[in-house]
Amino acid sequence: MFETTQAQLLMVEPELVLAELATFRLELLGYRLEVVHSGAEALDRLRHEPIDLLILDTKLPEGDGLEWLTELRLEFKAEQVPALVFSLDPSLEMVRRAYLAGAQDYLISPFDPTVLEEKVQRLLPSHAETV
Numbered sequence: 001m002f003e004t005t006q007a008q009l010l011m012v013e014p015e016l017v018l019a020e021l022a023t024f025r026l027e028l029l030g031y032r033l034e035v036v037h038s039g040a041e042a043l044d045r046l047r048h049e050p051i052d053l054l055i056l057d058t059k060l061p062e063g064d065g066l067e068w069l070t071e072l073r074l075e076f077k078a079e080q081v082p083a084l085v086f087s088l089d090p091s092l093e094m095v096r097r098a099y100l101a102g103a104q105d106y107l108i109s110p111f112d113p114t115v116l117e118e119k120v121q122r123l124l125p126s127h128a129e130t131v
Contacts, residue, residue: 007124009033011055012042012065018109022055025113026120037061039068046076053123056103058087058094066101073102082123086111 009031013019019035026033036042038061042054058065069083085098086107098106105119 007031007052009053009055010045010051011035013057014061054081054083056083056085066097069101078102084119084123
């Protein structure tokens with residue numbers, strides 16, 4: 001169960017504690033995870049090296065993470081950069097906005113680490129058999 005997947009994940013999370021918790025869990029499972037704290041850092045990273053999954057908070061230093069994702073989709077399609085969005089907001093309206101912005105899944109935080117693991121595995125089908 002703890003074999004290395006070699007999947008490269010990029011997390012855009014300004015909150016250090018949440019980033020550290022997710023990093024600990026995902027690295028324990030064998031994923032390579034890079035954390036950046038702003039959309040600008042993430043965009044720079046995406047333009048220089050491909051990733052397998054983007055994990056994105058709805059709150060970014062520069063504003064609304066879903067608006068940022070909408071802009072990102074003009075340059076990177078969902079097939080190139082699948083996205084898992086998480087938020088403190090459990091409302092159906094926020095979930096709807098996330099999917100309309102180009103997310104493939106949504107996670108309410110604080111989250112159960114097992115649910116995070118399941119969603120990441122589901123979004124990485126080419127790596128699921130090695131986890």
